[in-house]
Amino acid sequence: MTPVLPRGVRLHHDRVRDRWVLLAPERVIDLDPIGHAILSEIDGASAVGEITDRLAVKYDAPVEQIGGDVREYLAGLADRRFLDMVP
């Protein structure tokens, strides 16, 4: 599965509060540093496994741990309609 940001959803840096958020029409999700790292890897072409592999290298952490956290995080965003998962 490949995560894709739907039209109208985008990453945004709130410079007033110096934080990253995920913006959808009239809705906002506050991103912690790991959430921002995950979303920064979403390019519309990379599958979840590829994103997980890159983050495992970047954070020098077990791919099993990161994979579980990434899938759960992306599923939560998809449930809230901040993300589409395409085959």
Added chain:
Amino acid sequence: MAWTKPIIRELE
């Protein structure tokens, strides 16, 4: 920075 479990926090 170490990996920590990310949390979804939707603002009101």
